[in-house]
Amino acid sequence: MKAITFNPENDKFSLKEVPVPKPINNQILVKVEAAGLNPVDSKIIYWKKMVNNMSQDWIPGLDVSGYVEAIGESVKNFKAGDRVLYHGDMFKRFGGFAQYALQNADTVIKHPELDAVRAAATPCAGWTAWRALVDKLRITSEDTIFIAGGAGGVGSFAIQIAKYFKLGKIITTCSAQKTQYVRDLGATHIIDYKNSDVVEEVLKITAGEGVTKGLDAVGRDNDILVADSLSYEGEMVELVDFCRPESYKNSFMSGLTFHQLSLGSGHRNGKKAEETLKKAGERFSGLVEDGAISVSVTKVISFTEVPDALTEMLLKKSTGKIVLKI
Template sequence: MKAVTFHPSTDTFQLEDIKIPEPGKDEVRVKVQACGINPVDAKVVNWKGMVGDAMNDDWVVGLDVVGVIDEIGEEVEGWNIGDEVFYHGNMTRPHGGLAEYAIHKVNTLLDKPKELPLLDAAASPCAGWTAWRAIVEKLKVNDDDTLLIIGGSGGVGSYAVQIAKNICGCKEILAVASYRNEEYVKSLGADHVICYDKVDVLEEVKRLTNGEGVTKSFDTIGDDNDILAANALGFNGQMLELVRVVRPDKYENVFMKNLTFHQLALGASHEHGNTGQKAIIDAGIGLTVALVNGKVKSPKLMTVDFEGAIDTLNNILKKKVVGKVVLTLG
């Protein structure tokens, strides 16, 4: 089969013909129709050490997979050949979705509704389900909240703005983005777009909140933006950090402001038994219902072939990709 393989010895992606994988006893094989491409796929160069010697030159990345079951493991129940499914894959396991066939355990497999378009299904798991868990499950945003989202035009941020506004009824959303993306982020539902390339973000947060700070903040970018997200909070505020481990010793007045911090890594749920797997399934169902009902829309999408998938992975590493890219197979 055709597949985009990652070679750990050279940190390169190649288009190759490799053997079609066989499912284990609790797995299914999926004939891939589409696969969303995410930063975590490209950044295998950074996390390959988590896999160790099990990673060889036939390793295939690609977490957000849509397709049709074409083979089932001997202990699989409740699924049949021909079922159309989608899922968020486990990055520490081989046989990802940037290939003609992929393998996945059935405990986090979702039935794809006919009403959910193929590209929406492929685009939504990594970014959209993460945003759902962040806004609905972890921060529990409600109609009393003033929410700061850092990275409002990105994959996770664009879903988060819509979920906060259209699902949770957030009172006021302040989203950080570049000036060129200001109108796009407003169209998603942000009440205020703070253009980091035009103003001092923290000062603008203080101005918009009359000096009180926001009730909740969500950093989707990383680097030192956790400091900004924490310092923008008011008394009893809550922050969710998506990219790095929180650093309370770096933030202002944490104890006297009674601040609370959350962490989130969607894929980590695969490794934490029924509780973790339920978190993935619940997020997938929640966002899928919102997509089907039109309360949330996917970000701007671009489709590519296998060669384009390799270009996308390399461009992500060069920070040259804008919007969501999906591999489609005819």
């Protein structure tokens, strides 16, 4: 089969012919229709040492839309021909940038009524946004929220989820060029992070109180901006780095609460974690099916274009959502 492989010896992505893997136990073999490209795929050069004995033909690709081709002997809930969608395990060898991929059946969902390209664009960013706002922050219409990085993958979905839950104030940061984009998604207040004191602006918008909920989808000290924008007993989710309460203003005396979130942790913490991952995928996909959340795909590419696309993503030279269509 054709596959994009990663060689940990030289950090190169290549298009190769490799054998089709065979599913065992609780695995399913998926014939890939489309696979979304995500920053975590390109950053394999940074996390490769977390994988013991990574092979020279490791296949990345976490977000996969396709059909079940074959099943392992323990699989009960899927059969050949079923259409599926999933967010894969970054520590498993046979990812989605290939004609066929392997995945644990317990973290796979029935494919939503969407075309393959749009579906493959959603899991990493969309399911993360759902888990952050719904599972961790438990947002309601009574909340106000500040989302750092509203024009990014997670941020853009988070704005739409907040709008769906009818939050009155949805505050976000972006560059001046992306203002209309995030406004169309549902942001009620937009701060140009390059030319504003972000915390001061959030406090102005909330009459000095701060927001009840916050999300950092950027990293690079944006956790400080989010934390310092919270109201008394406010809560925030950090997606990129570690929470560091000692760096936040009055975090103890304000009774703030901090959450860490890694979508991929759903693959390595038992059945409850797997069910949490699946439920997030099902709930988020339902909103996309119903038209409550829009999915924007910037570019659809072929196998030959994937190595360069991943390299450009690593160098932060690409923008928007890119999906491999097979």
